[in-house]
Amino acid sequence: xRWFTLxxxxxxxxxxxxxxxxxxxxxxxxxKALANPAVTIAYPFLNTKGLIFDLIxxxxxxSMLRIPPLAAVAALAIGAHVAAWLLLTxxxxxxxxxxxxxxxxxxxxxxxxxxxxxxxSELKPANRAANALLRLVIPFIFGxxxxxxxxxxxxxxxxxxxxxxxxxxxxxxxxxSLPILxxxxxxTIFKSVIAGYVIGCGAGFLTAILADxxxxxxxxxxxxxxxxxxxxxxxxxxxxxxxxxxxWESKAAVVAIMTFFPMLVNTVTGLAAxxxxxxxxxxxxxxxxxxxxxKLRLPAAAPFIFNALKxxxxxxxxxxIVAEFFGTPxxxxxxxxxxxxxxxxxxxxxxEIAVAALIGSVFYGLIALAERAATFxxxxxxxx
Amino acid sequence: xxxxxxxxxxxxAVVEARKLGLTFQTNDGPVQALTxxxxxxxxxxxxxxxxxxxxxxxxxxxxxxxxxxxxxxxISVNGMSPEQARERRAYGYVFxxxxxxxxxxxxxxxxxxxxxxxxxxAEQKARIARVMDLVNLTGFEKKYPWQLSxxxxxRASIARALAFDADLLLMDEPxxxxxxxxxxxxxxxxxxxxxxxxxxxxxxxxxxxEAVYLSTRIVVMSPRPGRVTDVIESTLPRERPLHIxxxxxxxxxxxxxxxxxxxxxxxxx
Numbered sequence: 001x002r003w004f005t006l007x008x009x010x011x012x013x014x015x016x017x018x019x020x021x022x023x024x025x026x027x028x029x030x031x032k033a034l035a036n037p038a039v040t041i042a043y044p045f046l047n048t049k050g051l052i053f054d055l056i057x058x059x060x061x062x063s064m065l066r067i068p069p070l071a072a073v074a075a076l077a078i079g080a081h082v083a084a085w086l087l088l089t090x091x092x093x094x095x096x097x098x099x100x101x102x103x104x105x106x107x108x109x110x111x112x113x114x115x116x117x118x119x120x121s122e123l124k125p126a127n128r129a130a131n132a133l134l135r136l137v138i139p140f141i142f143g144x145x146x147x148x149x150x151x152x153x154x155x156x157x158x159x160x161x162x163x164x165x166x167x168x169x170x171x172x173x174x175x176x177s178l179p180i181l182x183x184x185x186x187x188t189i190f191k192s193v194i195a196g197y198v199i200g201c202g203a204g205f206l207t208a209i210l211a212d213x214x215x216x217x218x219x220x221x222x223x224x225x226x227x228x229x230x231x232x233x234x235x236x237x238x239x240x241x242x243x244x245x246x247x248w249e250s251k252a253a254v255v256a257i258m259t260f261f262p263m264l265v266n267t268v269t270g271l272a273a274x275x276x277x278x279x280x281x282x283x284x285x286x287x288x289x290x291x292x293x294x295k296l297r298l299p300a301a302a303p304f305i306f307n308a309l310k311x312x313x314x315x316x317x318x319x320x321i322v323a324e325f326f327g328t329p330x331x332x333x334x335x336x337x338x339x340x341x342x343x344x345x346x347x348x349x350x351x352e353i354a355v356a357a358l359i360g361s362v363f364y365g366l367i368a369l370a371e372r373a374a375t376f377x378x379x380x381x382x383x384x
Numbered sequence: 385x386x387x388x389x390x391x392x393x394x395x396x397a398v399v400e401a402r403k404l405g406l407t408f409q410t411n412d413g414p415v416q417a418l419t420x421x422x423x424x425x426x427x428x429x430x431x432x433x434x435x436x437x438x439x440x441x442x443x444x445x446x447x448x449x450x451x452x453x454x455x456x457x458x459i460s461v462n463g464m465s466p467e468q469a470r471e472r473r474a475y476g477y478v479f480x481x482x483x484x485x486x487x488x489x490x491x492x493x494x495x496x497x498x499x500x501x502x503x504x505x506a507e508q509k510a511r512i513a514r515v516m517d518l519v520n521l522t523g524f525e526k527k528y529p530w531q532l533s534x535x536x537x538x539r540a541s542i543a544r545a546l547a548f549d550a551d552l553l554l555m556d557e558p559x560x561x562x563x564x565x566x567x568x569x570x571x572x573x574x575x576x577x578x579x580x581x582x583x584x585x586x587x588x589x590x591x592x593x594e595a596v597y598l599s600t601r602i603v604v605m606s607p608r609p610g611r612v613t614d615v616i617e618s619t620l621p622r623e624r625p626l627h628i629x630x631x632x633x634x635x636x637x638x639x640x641x642x643x644x645x646x647x648x649x650x651x652x653x
Contacts, residue, residue, distance in 0.1 A: 275483070277479050277480075277481060277483045278483050278485070280451050280477075280479070281477065281479065281483050282500075283450075283451060283470070284449055284451070284470065284475070284476075284477040285473065285496075285497045285500045285501065285548075286470055286471045286472075286473060286500075287500045291500050295485075295496065295499070295500070296485065299485065299487045302487075375487075376487075377486035377487040377528060377530070378486070382530065
């Protein structure tokens with residue numbers, strides 16, 4: 001047994017470090033300082049450059065030793081993230097001055113994080129708690145690195161704030177605007193989205209059952225439902241504002257229109273999902289329409305219905321935000337986005353986007369959890 | 385046809401078919417699934433229907449169950465039309481597959497017909513316990529169907545058909561998808577159950593040994609058009625251990641069934 005195991009990420013990280021060392025200065029000011037040794041010029045990474053190299057090289061080397069996986073994970077996590085932290089904090093104040101070695105070191109740190117996630121995802125912990133933790137940690141590291149790379153590239157290359165603010169600025173903006181964001185969320189999510197979602201999904205569901213029960217409705221309603229889904233939201237929204245006023249009601253109406261059709265189609269499909277044999281079985285019991293619906297067809301349709309609920313959770317959010325572009329009281333996520341863009345407050349726009357993404361994910365996650373509980377019996381949930 | 389059949393018909397005919405025919409209208413033109421079926425099934429009989437696929441054996445069972453409507457002739461179930469009999473829950477039907485609902489536990493699946501028929505909860509519990517015991521599934525009440533083997537699932541579906549205590553049990557190749565060992569076991573259990581409950585059983589199969597082993601009467605059918613070609617009275621005793629299948633009497637009956645199948649099938653075309 002060898003005393004080390006090679007991993008291509010660690011080797012590549014070491015090679016990138018060597019290349020970065022050979023290329024020399026990491027930033028424009030450092031280059032100037034080297035060119036004029038007589039003049040004292042403050043430049044980034046003056047004191048931390050060596051430490052960054054040491055961290056990355058050290059973590060890469062340690063991770064390849066024959067040590068327990070958790071120790072390797074710890075070494076990689078510390079090496080990659082402390083190095084990344086030093087890179088991010090060092091460049092502040094010197095935006096746009098980064099040279100190739102800065103990006104090479106960032107890439108090296110990212111490779112170490114990749115290796116770290118690879119080891120983590122190969123772990124097969126026996127107990128459930130550790131498993132659950134692992135399922136959270138891996139996507140968390142993934143997400144953190146998206147932010148790190150975003151921050152580092154935006155600051156290193158000096159991308160104008162108006163084009164893409166760094167995530168740290170967006171975070172600061174969120175922290176400083178909590179009352180405004182809360183009011184916007186209350187207006188858009190808790191009034192427009194929830195009301196519209198419940199009305200749209202409920203109406204779609206009931207229409208599907210009506211269309212199933214009454215044959216002529218099935219033939220007449222479904223094509224019209226199809227037409228409703230094809231209505232362009234930017235055309236419908238101003239009309240809804242005229243009908244229902246500037247308040248949340250008009251946005252709820254837009255959301256209801258958007259969510260109606262996916263629910264209708266999925267429920268209709270789901271109601272046809274139960275097998276012939278099962279329906280014959282209910283017939284042998286002389287079961288009536290309602291009994292067959294409740295005991296066989298709706299449970300069999302549940303996976304389809306939850307599918308519609310999931311699709312609609314994101315549609316509803318988009319619908320409500322876009323609808324607010326067409327007239328709204330001076331509060332709401334869509335209103336805020338449209339006005340702050342006009343005032344060049346791009347960080348506020350991003351803050352709203354971040355909040356919308358977070359709430360959308362939570363919304364979706366809650367429905368997915370409910371789905372797992374309700375359709376535990378389905379092969380896609382119970383796993384084969 | 386025979387004396388016993390005539391006698392049975394007079395006293396307690398459970399199923400009585402006269403000149404029964406059924407023609408399906410398909411895209412390729414009409415298909416005669418059944419034609420000219422005359423058959424009387426008496427109370428307490430175990431009748432097997434055997435024949436190659438397309439001979440109408442399943443169709444006949446479905447006509448009894450009012451899952452298909454005949455296009456010719458007459459049929460009565462318990463002296464009424466199949467539809468009335470179905471509405472009075474005159475029979476339990478066991479399908480080729482277990483058709484258990486995956487979102488219900490085994491006990492809940494067995495309770496399904498009882499819930500639909502509005503049986504009070506306390507009585508439901510007692511009946512579930514009784515039929516689960518009948519099919520040897522006690523202890524599996526809380527399991528879900530997909531946690532059980534195929535044989536156990538099929539037993540659960542039999543328990544479900546027994547739960548509401550109909551006198552007539554219609555079984556459409558219930559063991560067709562199971563392996564031979566499980567099948568033997570379930571055949572034996574089915575005979576024991578029949579002996580204990582005194583039900584009338586109509587059993588569709590394509591296995592000659594299974595038909596001979598189980599039945600008091602074997603109806604041999606043939607396809608194109610689906611019709612009855614022979615009705616064989618079994619001379620075997622009601623008490624049938626598994627090894628009876630090696631006896632000369634058993635083999636003689638099996639031989640006659642095979643002859644009947646050959647005569648009707650027309651392999652020459």
